Amino acid sequence: MLREQTIQIIKSTVPVLEKHGVDITKRFYQLLFTGHPELLNIFNHANQSQGRQQTALANAVYAAAKYIDKLETILPVVKQIAHKHRSLGVKAEHYPIVGQTLLAAIKEVLGDAATExxxxxxxxxxxxxxxxxxxxxxxxxxxxxxxxGGWSGFRAFRLERKVKESDVITSFYLVPQDGGAIAAFEPGQYVSIKMEIPGEQNTHIRQYSLSDAPGKSYYRISVKREDAMPGKPAGKVSVHLHEHVEHGDILWLSAPAGEFTLDRQDSRPVVLISGGVGLTPMVSMLNTLAESYPARLITFIHAAHNGNVHALRQQVEEIASRSPQISAYWCYAKPTDHDRRTNAFHKEGYIDLPWLRDVIPTQEASFYFCGPVPFMKTINSSLNQMGIAAADVHYEFFGPADNLEPANDVVD
Structure with a gap:
């Protein structure tokens, strides 16, 4: 239990952390990896290079300082981060290292302001x-x-089937190499894959949503190939999976994790909204609802650049065709000529508030969404304008947590 004087000192640093938090966390990671390069086998290097991890940590430190006397307030955030830590293999012995490094970074960045x-x-x-x-x-x-069917650490899985779902997304069906049972999971959860890539000094770990319903003999992940773009390097793991992992190869998986899950106790209608590869947890939720809760009213909305990159569309349409309770809508930012000839989409451009009002049958529902951060900001803003209660809005970031302040632009 912290003394009142300690609490007040921590709270007095909140404005400083708000101003210098990212500078502190940038220096923190520099010091951490210099002193403990073995931790590069755990952390996502891409998130480091893009600054997302530093910002996420700065926000977490800021929240911890702000609510230091009421840590139960940030327990949902703690659980979300803890799920990722467990899936990555972060252990208790790592925390003293992190603490010492964080204090060193605070002292360096704040200088004389960081008193004893x-x-x-x-x-x-x-x-x-x-x-x-x-x-x-x-x-x-x-x-x-x-x-x-559970396990600790990472377990060997064999690639049983590899299916190209679109020009950029491929599904991988994985079964345990030991032939044993696999752990159940909640729709929306993910697994971590640990991979050693030839020519790479460090192990790489990436988290991928499970894209099928639980209860199967396999885990399915549907992975977008992340090619290089201006200011963004190619995704080392996703490219390796697409180009080099084939039938019979072994991948190492941690047990399913994640807080972004379908509420199975809620009998109200469900609205699932996704952009790009953000549809993967939504398809898991849809498959589960269709198989186990056929009476629930479901609206599935997906935004993609065009039909060429729209994955799992046929599966979703087949599910929707079997039930009058399920409706599916597609929004294409730049449809191809083929998309136009075949009437393959319901809206051209981007998802916006008027269209959402038209296709969502009721506001008395649970809303789930996932996709690129600008897309998520737009969806969140639209749901706020529709008057959807915060308790009915659920979302997942792919990668470090961000905030969902309204965006000035949107992407598919």
Whole structure:
């Protein structure tokens, strides 16, 4: 338990963290990887190079300082991060390393403003915060290992089938190499894949949503090939999966994780909205609803650049064709001539508020969405304008958490 004086010192640093948080976390990661290069086998290098991880950590530190006397307030965020830590293999012994490095970064960036009193207060506060994470993650590790078909660490899976779903997305059907049972999962969860790529010094770990309903003998992930773009390098893992992983090859998976899950207890209508490869957790949810909850009213909305890159469309349309309770709508930013000739889409351009009002049958529903960050900002803003209660809005970021302030632009 922190003393009141320590709490007040931490709270007094909130404005400083708001201003210098990203500078602190940038320096933190530089120091961390210089002193402990083995941790490069855990962290996503692409998120580091793009600055997303630094921003996410800065936001987490800021929130922890702001609510240091009410850490239960940020428990949902703690659980979300803890799921990722468990899936990556972050352990209790990593926390002292992180704490020492964070204090060193604070001292370097703030200089004389980081007094001994402030650093001592942060050392105590970090200890409290770390204990919360360690406790939550310990329970997750235990549950992951002890559940039926569960395991600890990474388990060998064999690629049973590889299916090209669009010009940029391919599905991988994975079964355990040992022939044993696999852990159940909730629709919306993900698995981590640990991969050693020839020519790469470090191991790479990436998280991919499970794109089919639970209860199967396999896990399916549907991966977008991330080619290089201006200012953005190619995705090393996604390109390797597309180009080099074939039938019979072995991939190492952690057990399913994630807080973005379908509420199975809610009997109200469901609206699933996705952009690009963000449809993968939505298809898992749709398949589960169609198989196990056929009475629920479901609206599935997907935005893509055009039909060439629209994955899993046939599967969704087949599901929708079997039930009057399910409606599916496609929005194409730049449809091809073939898309136009075949009337393959319902809206040209981007998803907007008027169109959402037209296709969503009721606002008394649970809303789930996922996609690129600008897309998610637009959807979130539209749902706010529609008056959807915050408790009925659920979303997932691919990669480090961001914020969903209204966007000035949208992407498919």
């Amino acid at each position: 009193e402030i650093l001592n207060a942060w050392a105590k506060a970090y200890g409290e915060i770390a204990n919360v994470f360690i406790s939550v993650e310990s329970e997750m590790y235990q549950q992951s290992e002890e559940q039926k």
